Amino acid sequence: MITQFSLKIKASIATLTGLLALSLVIMSCTQQPGTTSPATTPTPMAVTNNTAGEEINQKLVAANTRFGFKLFSQIQKKQASKNVFISPSSVAMALTMAYNGSSGETQKAMTKALELQGLTLEEINKSNLLLKQALTTADPQIKLAIANSLWANQQVTLNPDFIQKNQQYYDAEISKLNFSDPASVGTINNWVKKQTNGKITEIVDQLQPDQILWLINAIYFKGNWSEPFAKEATKNRPFTLLNGSKKQHPLMSQSDRYQYLENDQFQAISLPYGNGQMSFYVFLPKSGKSLDSFYNSLNAQTWEQWMKQFRSRQGSISLPRFKLEYDISLNEALKALGMAPAFNRQQADFSGMSNVKANIDEVKHKTFVEVNEEGTEAAAVTGVGIRTTSAPARSEPFEMVVDRPFFSVIRDNKTGTILFMGSIVDPQ
Incomplete structure (x- = not known):
């Protein structure tokens, strides 16, 4: 007989679904x-989590x-x-x-x-x-x-x-x-x-x-998304794969003010969900720069430095649907x-x-x-x-077209927790 103690967590609504088991x-x-003793499944415990104010x-x-x-x-x-x-x-x-x-x-x-x-x-x-x-x-x-x-x-x-x-x-x-x-x-x-x-x-x-x-x-x-992409703005455009070949793929597009970072190596944008506490980050190596070279500089220290360098800026983003x-x-x-x-x-x-x-x-x-x-x-x-067993932000509007391999992260901006991260080299 199976005894289960279930936890139901009340949550909210948005466009990212993530599960890890x-x-x-x-x-x-x-x-x-014949020598094992039967397991004892504990009865539900009256646990008080005194976390208020902590x-x-x-x-x-x-x-x-x-x-x-x-x-x-x-x-x-x-x-x-x-x-x-x-x-x-x-x-x-x-x-x-x-x-x-x-x-x-x-x-x-x-x-x-x-x-x-x-x-x-x-x-x-x-x-x-x-x-x-x-x-x-x-x-x-x-x-x-x-x-x-x-x-x-x-x-x-x-x-x-x-x-x-x-x-x-x-x-x-x-x-x-x-x-x-x-x-x-x-x-x-x-x-x-x-x-x-x-x-x-x-x-x-x-x-x-x-x-x-x-x-x-x-x-x-x-x-x-805090600001959904208009479906009529999604168009098939060339996406360059790692081997240099191109494939036609739907890219979503919109313009607005975003948290944005650009230097000699990459462009990066934060696309917010809901009220903006959680975001989808996209890091796109500059043309002529490889994704591998970007990963050579990616670690917890550089990540924290980059997070402090994002600034609000007007611009446009084209992102693959995948x-x-x-x-x-x-x-x-x-x-x-x-x-x-x-x-x-x-x-x-x-x-x-x-x-x-x-x-x-x-x-x-x-x-x-x-x-x-x-x-x-x-x-x-x-x-x-x-x-x-036994670089400094520029004031003019930016254009970011994610038409080649990129790095992405889903992050809680308040706590700094990274929920998901991924390397997308071929959007399907």
Whole structure:
């Protein structure tokens, strides 16, 4: 029998839809059949989050930003010729949920990879709670919901403190499943589909009896442009691909005052959603400048510098209408960032999660994004499998025609949180 504690987050309306789900799988192979004790799914806890008047620790936002750009860099270097679209904010939150069950050298490795040095676990958890509250109530014109869940094998006992922290700080739903029942796969995937408004339909393809846990984080974001693009202004125009060839593709166009930045390397624009607290940023390398050279200068430090240099300016923007799906395993990228011990069967230590020795088996990430005249819709799912082991602005109007590969970001301007980022080399 499955016990579920659900969290329903009230959100607002806008044109960007984003979802990230992180699934954490722990596989138990050290216990023999008949020797496991039944898992106890905790009853709903009367948790009081005394966050009134407290502020988000900006060290956590800065850590998430550094982690996000490092992760994106690792992926983009390996897939420079492909579209890349990820949700670093949700990956960070989901991994932090797993971080609550890590210990010893594994915790140190995850601290380094997630850039959490100088923050206590309590500070991390409380700031994530405050951040989630701030993001989901940011703008009545934007719909943003964040949901977390833990799907436990009914034959395994999870650490009560691990469960309590994930409930208290991440509002995680807790469910027990029979991992030997094929129907359990559909139960998890139906939750994913619901949280992503049907944009992501599957994160689990099968469950093994020796798995003990799937941990999933989902973010759903939908927002309309503050000023929608007129559909009659959308025209087919040439878009230059990385190999120099051109394809005809619909470009949306409008003119207004925008937050804008231009230097010798690129043009950049901020297109606001709703009341303007959240924006879609587009960075377009200048003609003759490559997207790779732009990425060589892109990191958390330069990003923060650029954010301070945007100024209001009259101009026009032509932006491709596009829609894409993206699917990647994050194992190698996370190992390169220092998380290798968490994947190693001999070294991994998740003793804070369960008394069953475990290591991360796989981290999967799926995304969906669509940009059109009304706004943007995006979705992302990340699955983590854990296996038991033993220049100065000019005054004249600008013209920005995004007719070649570009970098894009969806950002909450108040907190500085990056919800999504992507490299678009071939709009579909």
